[in-house]
Amino acid sequence: xxxxxxxxxxxxxxxxxxxxxxxxxxxxxxxxxxxxxxxxxxxxxxxxxxxxxxxxxxxxxxxxxxxxxxxxxxxxxxxxxxxxxxxxxxxxxxxxxxxxxxxxxxxxxxxxxxxxxxxxxxxxxxxxxxxxxxxxxxxxxxxxxxxxxxxxxxxxxxxxxxxxxxxxxxxxxxxxxxxxxxxxxxxxxxxxxxxxxxxxxxxxxxxxxxxxxxxxxxxxxxxxxxxxxxxxxxxxxxxxxxxxxxxxxxxxxxxxxxxxxxxxxxxxxxxxxxxxxxxxxxxxxxxxxxxxxxxxxxxxxxxxxxxxxxxxxxxxxxxxxxxxxxxxxxxxxxxxxxxxxxxxxxxxxxxxxxxxxxxxxxxxxxxxxxxxxxxxxxxxxxxxxxxxxxxxxxxxxx
Numbered sequence: 553x554x555x556x557x558x559x560x561x562x563x564x565x566x567x568x569x570x571x572x573x574x575x576x577x578x579x580x581x582x583x584x585x586x587x588x589x590x591x592x593x594x595x596x597x598x599x600x601x602x603x604x605x606x607x608x609x610x611x612x613x614x615x616x617x618x619x620x621x622x623x624x625x626x627x628x629x630x631x632x633x634x635x636x637x638x639x640x641x642x643x644x645x646x647x648x649x650x651x652x653x654x655x656x657x658x659x660x661x662x663x664x665x666x667x668x669x670x671x672x673x674x675x676x677x678x679x680x681x682x683x684x685x686x687x688x689x690x691x692x693x694x695x696x697x698x699x700x701x702x703x704x705x706x707x708x709x710x711x712x713x714x715x716x717x718x719x720x721x722x723x724x725x726x727x728x729x730x731x732x733x734x735x736x737x738x739x740x741x742x743x744x745x746x747x748x749x750x751x752x753x754x755x756x757x758x759x760x761x762x763x764x765x766x767x768x769x770x771x772x773x774x775x776x777x778x779x780x781x782x783x784x785x786x787x788x789x790x791x792x793x794x795x796x797x798x799x800x801x802x803x804x805x806x807x808x809x810x811x812x813x814x815x816x817x818x819x820x821x822x823x824x825x826x827x828x829x830x831x832x833x834x835x836x837x838x839x840x841x842x843x844x845x846x847x848x849x850x851x852x853x854x855x856x857x858x859x860x861x862x863x864x865x866x867x868x869x870x871x872x873x874x875x876x877x878x879x880x881x882x883x884x885x886x887x888x889x890x891x892x893x894x895x896x897x898x899x900x901x902x903x904x905x906x907x908x909x910x911x912x913x914x915x916x917x918x919x920x921x922x923x924x925x926x927x928x929x930x931x932x933x934x935x936x937x938x939x940x941x942x943x944x945x946x947x948x949x950x
Contacts, residue, residue, distance in 0.1 A: 567807070570805055570807070571805075571807070573805050574802055574805035574806050574807075574812065577798055577801045577802035577805055578802045578812065578815055578816060578819060579819065580798050581795065581798035581799045581801075581802050581816060581819070582816065582819030582820050582822070582823050583823060584791065584794055584795040584798050585795055585799075585816075585820050585823065586820070586823040586824055586827055587791060588788070588791035588792050588794070588795045589824075589865070589866070589869065590827070590862070591784075591787065591788045591791050592788055592791075592792065593861075593862050593865055594784075595784060595785070595788045597858070597861055597862070598858065599691060599781070599784070601684055601687045601688045601691060602684075604683075604687050604858070605680060605683050605684040605687060607857050607858050607861055608680075608683050608854050608857065608858070609676075609680045609683070610857055611853045611854060611856075611857045612676055612679045612680060612683070613670070613671050613676060614853050615667075616849045616850055616852070616853040617850040617853050617854070618667050618670045618671070619667060620849065620850050621666075621670065621712055621715050621766070621850065622663050622664075622666035622667045622670060622715065623663050624712065624766055625666065625712050625715040625716055625719050625764075626659050626660075626662040626663040626666055626719055627659060628716070628763055628764065629662070629716060629719040629720065629723065630655060630658065630659045630662070631760075632757070632759050632760060632763050633723070633728075633729070633755070633757070635655050635658060635659075635723070635728060636651050636652060636655040637651075638728055639651045639654050639655055639658075639728070658726070658728070661722075662719055662722050662723065665722050666715065666718055666719055666722065669718040669721075669722070670715060670718065672718075674739070675714055675715070675718055675739075677739070678714030678717075678738075678739030679714055679715075681714075681739065681740075681741040682710070682711050682712075682713070682714060682741060684741065685711070685741035685742075686701065686710045686711065686768075689701035689702070690708065690774065693708075693771075693774060693775075693778075694774060694777065694778050694781040694782070695778075695781060695782055696778060696782065701771075701774075702743060702744055702745070702765070703771045704761060704762045704765060704767070705761075705762065705767075706770060706771055706772070707767040707768065707769065707770055707771060708767075708768045708769055708770075708771050708774060709744065709762065709765035709766060709767055709768060710765065710766050710768050711743075711744045711747070711764060711765055712764055712765060712766050713738035713739070713744065713747045713764045714738060714739045716738055716751075716763075716764045717735060717736075717737070717738035717739060720735050721735060729755075733754060733755060734754060735754065736750040736751065736753075736754050738750070738751070738764075744764055744765045747764060748763055748764055751763075751764075768851075799816065802815075802816060803816075810880055810883060810884060811880075811884065813876065813877075813880045814877050814880045814881060814884075817873045817874070817876050817877035817880070818877060818925045820869075820873050821870060821873055821874065821877070821921060821922075821925040822922060822925050822926065824866050824869060824870055824873075825870070825918045825919075825921050825922040825925070826922070827866070828863065828866060828918050829918055829919075829922075831859055831862075831863075870921065874921070
């Protein structure tokens with residue numbers, strides 16, 4: 553008997569070390585699940601030109617996108633074509649002071665008409681092509697490939713030439729541009745400098761640098777991430793493999809593997825919910841580098857529709873994980889109840905469900921899910937620390 557006690561005491565440090573290692577593997581696995589999911593989504597969506605363009609196309613007719621585009625382009629066109637000088641040349645001597653207010657009125661009129669014109673399918677198609685073209689060029693810049701994005705005055709610029717074409721058509725319609733001048737096709741996904749040359753040839757003028765473009769963000773911010781993006785393809789694969797290894801390690805080290813499945817599920821839920829709650833702060837940080845305040849709203853609309861896709865993916869993962877946790881919990885409860893659920897277990901499940909609904913209605917689903925995950929996790933930890941002698945045996949019938 554003395555030998556048995558000695559063997560039991562000798563095994564305690566080993567079991568304790570195994571529990572500590574299992575806990576470390578659990579935390580790392582939950583973090584790795586979150587990071588690898590975001591990395592995989594970034595690789596497949598944010599850095600994929602076709603997928604990104606499909607998402608952004610849905611907001612190209614949003615007023616938050618159209619309004620700043622129309623305002624910026626109308627100002628550029630009126631200035632570059634010297635509309636005020638053209639009006640002054642047509643006014644009689646003594647009335648030329650009216651050229652400035654007339655020009656302002658024309659600019660506002662073009663702005664309003666552009667906002668309508670930008671909703672036309674042909675212009676929308678041109679904008680979608682420009683988005684795809686610009687995204688591909690930015691990816692080339694990040695991956696250090698030829699045909700990279702255009703940089704003007706230290707800023708990455710996005711082409712607005714489809715909008716310029718619509719503005720020129722409006723000016724020609726009111727007679728400020730010669731009717732016999734053929735406005736070139738500016739909707740083609742080409743470099744801004746090439747499209748500007750077409751305009752200069754057509755109108756016989758010299759356009760200012762940066763005409764037909766809108767500053768997006770400082771190039772140095774993108775260039776700082778170049779090394780990370782170039783290694784990103786390998787990083788995603790490594791993260792996915794690492795996640796699988798950490799999950800397997802946590803399960804192997806666990807003395808109760810079914811309980812570890814629940815811990816992994818709850819930990820992943822907590823990690824994903826916290827990440828979803830942090831998206832707003834991340835969005836503000838990323839938009840801080842946008843050159844112009846009015847353009848920030850357009851970029852925010854694009855960012856929102858892109859992040860909505862990530863939220864959709866995390867929602868699916870959260871739902872699947874919650875189902876897995878519930879199934880594992882029911883399995884444990886039924887095992888403790890001798891094949892049936894105890895009344896106390898059913899009561900606790902009901903209270904948790906009611907609490908989840910109440911918190912959801914009060915502060916939202918993310919916080920509600922976080923609270924429930926924490927409650928269940930604490931309950932499981934407390935039960936795991938309770939000596940088996942204190943746990944009531946299952947009730948048997950007859």
